[in-house]
Amino acid sequence: MVTNARRTARTTGLIIGLLLALGGVAAGSDKEAGEESAAQVEEKPGIKVTPYGRVEMDVIFSSRGTNPLDPRQFNGYSTAAGPQSVSSSTFNPRFSVLGLQGDISDGLQKMQMKVEFDFYSTDSANLITPRLRLAYIQYTRKGTRATFGMDWLPVAQLLPDIMDFSVMGYGGNLWQRLPQATLRQSFGKHWEVLGSVFRFERGFTLQPKTFVSDPFTDPVKMPFVGARVAYQNWGIGGGGMAALSGAYRQFESPLSGRKAKSDLINLEIVVPVTNTLKWAAKIGRGQGLGDEFFRFGQAFNGDNAIRTIVGWTQLSYSGIKRWNFAGGWGDDDPNNADLLGISSNSLNYRHNQRLFGNAIYDVFEHVKVGLELNHLRTNWTSGDFHSANQAMASIFFAF
Numbered sequence: 001m002v003t004n005a006r007r008t009a010r011t012t013g014l015i016i017g018l019l020l021a022l023g024g025v026a027a028g029s030d031k032e033a034g035e036e037s038a039a040q041v042e043e044k045p046g047i048k049v050t051p052y053g054r055v056e057m058d059v060i061f062s063s064r065g066t067n068p069l070d071p072r073q074f075n076g077y078s079t080a081a082g083p084q085s086v087s088s089s090t091f092n093p094r095f096s097v098l099g100l101q102g103d104i105s106d107g108l109q110k111m112q113m114k115v116e117f118d119f120y121s122t123d124s125a126n127l128i129t130p131r132l133r134l135a136y137i138q139y140t141r142k143g144t145r146a147t148f149g150m151d152w153l154p155v156a157q158l159l160p161d162i163m164d165f166s167v168m169g170y171g172g173n174l175w176q177r178l179p180q181a182t183l184r185q186s187f188g189k190h191w192e193v194l195g196s197v198f199r200f201e202r203g204f205t206l207q208p209k210t211f212v213s214d215p216f217t218d219p220v221k222m223p224f225v226g227a228r229v230a231y232q233n234w235g236i237g238g239g240g241m242a243a244l245s246g247a248y249r250q251f252e253s254p255l256s257g258r259k260a261k262s263d264l265i266n267l268e269i270v271v272p273v274t275n276t277l278k279w280a281a282k283i284g285r286g287q288g289l290g291d292e293f294f295r296f297g298q299a300f301n302g303d304n305a306i307r308t309i310v311g312w313t314q315l316s317y318s319g320i321k322r323w324n325f326a327g328g329w330g331d332d333d334p335n336n337a338d339l340l341g342i343s344s345n346s347l348n349y350r351h352n353q354r355l356f357g358n359a360i361y362d363v364f365e366h367v368k369v370g371l372e373l374n375h376l377r378t379n380w381t382s383g384d385f386h387s388a389n390q391a392m393a394s395i396f397f398a399f
Contacts, residue, residue: 046104053098056396063087064376064388078170079352080378080386094119094128095165095396110140120165133177143186153293154182154196155226155245158268158282161316161326163358163372163394169294171354171376172312172330174266174284176200176294192230199223200291222251224262224292239272249288253303260303262288276319283311287338297347298334307335327357342381351379370394 064080064087099116114134121131136149147154156174159167167175180198187193199222228245245268250261264286271279287307290299298306314328332352342348358372374390 046106048103050101050103051099052101052399054096054396054398056093056095056097056394058092058095059089059393060092060390061087061089061392062388062390064386064390078166078168078354078376079349080376080388097133099134108141112138112140114138145184145186147180147182147184150177150179150201151182152177154180154194154198155228155247155264156266156268156282156284156293157228157243157245158241158270158280160280160312160314160328160330160356161324161358162328162356163360163370163392164356164374164390167294168312168330168354168356170298170332170349171352172310172332173282174264174289174293174295174310176292178292190231190233192228192232194228196226196228197223198226198292202291220251220254222249224249230268236272236275239270239278241268241270243268247286247292255303258303260288260300260305262286262290262299262305264289264293274319276317278316279314280316281311281313283309285309295332301338301340301342304338306338309333322362324360325358328355330354330356339381343383345380345382345384345386348381349378350381351377353377366399367397368395370396 095118097116097118099114102113104111114136115132116134117130117132119128119130121129123129132150134150134152136147136151138148139146153174153176159175160173162168167173169175178198178200180196182194182196182198184192184194224247226245226247228243230241230243232241232243234240245264245266247264248262250259252258253260264284266282266284266286268282269280273279285308288299288305289295289308289310290297298308300306310330310332312328312330314326316324316326318324330353332349334348334350336350339348339350353376355375356372358370360368360370362368370393372392372394374392375387376390377385377387379385
């Protein structure tokens with residue numbers, strides 16, 4: 001009988017062995033190892049395979065009480081956590097990323113595949129194990145692009161320039177990586193529209209009800225249907241963007257047989273104020289927003305959708321050679337009337353806010369160091385209020 005630990009070790013070994021083998025072929029190029037152009041491997045005529053990745057080490061200090069450093073406690077990264085007046089710290093290599101990209105062209109047609117994983121997973125022995133981030137096939141012809149597989153959330157796409165792993169999830173930013181079928185069409189230089197069908201590959205829609213304690217028996221079968229219209233490539237340096245997107249899902253609740261629904265309307269904007277100063281913001285209003293938007297356990301109260309307003313804003317500056325700075329604020333504000341009957345100081349909140357600021361310095365080509373400070377404020381449904389701070393220093397090599 002093969003144990004879970006042995007299975008994990010074998011799987012990890014095979015994945016890493018494949019990447020090392022491809023990386024070794026790339027490093028044999030006449031060009032200096034580590035350059036992106038040297039990483040391309042000609043497998044067959046017309047097919048290029050490119051290994052890429054990032055090796056990262058984070059030193060994290062947190063005053064959030066309960067352990068926000070456990071990769072299984074995602075909302076611990078994004079709330080002021082529990083009532084204990086204790087702090088914690090860690091050395092964290094889990095945000096290292098490895099991936100493979102394959103490209104093939106035939107005239108006006110292009111095909112791309114991508115597989116990417118990080119190490120934010122763990123097994124029964126609490127060993128660090130790989131976790132799938134991206135796995136998709138993408139077809140492109142002129143202004144048309146079709147994506148099938150696991151990619152970033154197709155609606156509400158804009159992300160803040162934050163270093164923290166949570167990407168401000170639970171704190172005003174809607175994001176996720178999930179399986180989807182998405183069709184994009186560009187019109188000229190500025191306009192892009194898309195339509196998509198997507199859902200999280202595991203189901204926690206009605207969490208924490210006991211009948212979905214196994215995520216692969218989620219009774220909610222319906223995916224989301226989404227659309228987005230963007231006007232982009234305008235302003236200073238072509239860095240401006242404005243987009244409106246929405247998503248909808250309806251299903252029959254296994255709790256009561258009644259119709260339950262989720263919906264979202266979201267606005268994104270990026271304004272280049274100068275060549276080195278940029279303002280960005282995202283705001284959304286919706287209900288029943290859970291797994292698919294990195295808000296686990298926040299979607300429903302029984303079979304009643306929880307309404308919420310989410311958003312963030314930030315400024316970023318790159319006017320000093322080798323330095324990049326960013327700072328912002330995010331807010332997730334559920335409707336208190338939809339939270340009646342829920343009392344928690346670890347899952348459901350009435351209000352959750354985050355302030356962040358960071359600085360990143362280019363030490364060498366491919367090598368960067370960074371420092372980020374976060375302040376979190378959480379009003380829990382139990383009536384408790386907690387605030388906490390987190391400091392993180394990072395070094396990473398990207399190739």
